[in-house]
Amino acid sequence: MSRIGRLPIAIPAGVDVTLDGQTVSVKGPKGSLQHVVREPIKVGRNDAGELEVTRPDDERESRSLHGLTRTLVANMVTGVTAGYEKKLEIVGVGYRVIFKSPEQLEFNLGFSHPVVVNAPEGITFSVESNTKFTVYGIDKQAVGEVAANIRKIRKPEPYKGKGVRYAGERVRRKVGKAGK
Numbered sequence: 001m002s003r004i005g006r007l008p009i010a011i012p013a014g015v016d017v018t019l020d021g022q023t024v025s026v027k028g029p030k031g032s033l034q035h036v037v038r039e040p041i042k043v044g045r046n047d048a049g050e051l052e053v054t055r056p057d058d059e060r061e062s063r064s065l066h067g068l069t070r071t072l073v074a075n076m077v078t079g080v081t082a083g084y085e086k087k088l089e090i091v092g093v094g095y096r097v098i099f100k101s102p103e104q105l106e107f108n109l110g111f112s113h114p115v116v117v118n119a120p121e122g123i124t125f126s127v128e129s130n131t132k133f134t135v136y137g138i139d140k141q142a143v144g145e146v147a148a149n150i151r152k153i154r155k156p157e158p159y160k161g162k163g164v165r166y167a168g169e170r171v172r173r174k175v176g177k178a179g180k
Contacts, residue, residue, distance in 0.1 A: 003067075004066075004067035004070055004071060005053055005055070005066035005067040005069070005070045006053075007070065008046060008048070008050035008051065008052050009050055009051040009052075009053075009070065009073055009074045009077060010050050010077075011049060011050060011051065011077065012077070012081055014028060014029055014081070015027070015028040015077060015080060015081060016028070017051060017077070019043060019044065019045070022036055022037045022038075022039065023035070023036050023037070024036075024037060024043055024073055024076070026073075026076040026077055026079075026080050027080065028077075028079075028080025028081050029080070029081065030079070030080050030081065030082075030083050030138050031079075031080055031122070031138045032080065033076040033079060033080060033138060033139060035072055035073065035076060037069055037073075038065050038069065040055060040056055040057070040059070040061065040062045040065065041053060041054070041055055041062070041065050041066060041069045042054050042055075042056070043069070043073060051073060051077075053066060053069050053070040053073065075140045078140075079137075079138040079139055079140055080138055083136060083137065083138050084136070084137055084138065084139070084140045084143045084144075085134050085135065085136050085137075085143065086134065086135045086143055086144065086146075086147035086166065087132070087133075087134050087166070087167035087168075088132070088133055088134070088135070088147060088150060088151065088164055088165065088166055088167060089131055089132045089133075089164075089165060089166075089167050090107075090109070090131040090132075090163075090164050090165075091131070091156065091161055091162055091163065091165065092109070092110065092154075092160075092162035092163065093162075094108065094110065095107075095108060095109050095110060095131070095154075095162065095163075096108050096130040096131060097127055097130060097131070097133050098114075098127075098130070099125070099126075099127040099133075100116070102119075102124040102125060102126070103118060103119040103123075103124065103125070104116065104117070104118050104119065104125075105117045105125050105127070105133065105150075107150075107153060107154075107164075109153060109154040109163075109164070110154065110162075115153055117149075117150055117153075119135075119146065120142065120146065122137050122138060122139055122142060123135060123136065123137040123142055123143065123146050124136045124137065132167070135147045135150070147166070150164060151163075151164045151165065151166065156169070156171040158171065158172060158173055158174040159173070159174055159176055161173060
């Protein structure tokens with residue numbers, strides 16, 4: 001049995017979970033999310049009011065979807081209550097981020113032009129300083145994808161470490177040319 005899949009998902013106060021066939025809808029103080037569960041997996045409530053994810057057999061596909069489905073539903077519950085955030089930082093002389101609105105950032109990253117990033121629906125930005133900013137949202141996958149796309153604009157390079165990186169990320173440095 002899957003160690004992750006068999007764990008029940010606690011539903012905190014203020015969160016409303018609706019099960020409609022294979023569709024799981026979670027509504028909370030920060031918003032609402034919806035997920036369609038793949039076919040062999042079933043999501044139901046137990047006697048304690050918690051959500052339980054079950055699988056009908058021990059087929060390879062059922063086993064692989066069991067823990068995944070439980071984690072996706074648990075992430076939805078966490079997202080509508082606490083939300084998710086990814087902190088990023090910019091390293092480099094002259095590199096900076098400019099706050100235009102909660103849905104728009106402008107980056108100066110050494111290109112001949114500024115790069116403007118618009119947030120998709122459900123994502124907001126905040127800027128702490130001109131080199132530190134945060135991506136917020138209730139959907140964990142969307143927050144991670146937006147942060148990865150922003151990092152992709154100018155990845156940290158291995159010689160000087162310049163670029164956009166996650167907060168706390170360690171960039172492996174290479175030694176430059178050896179002088180005579």
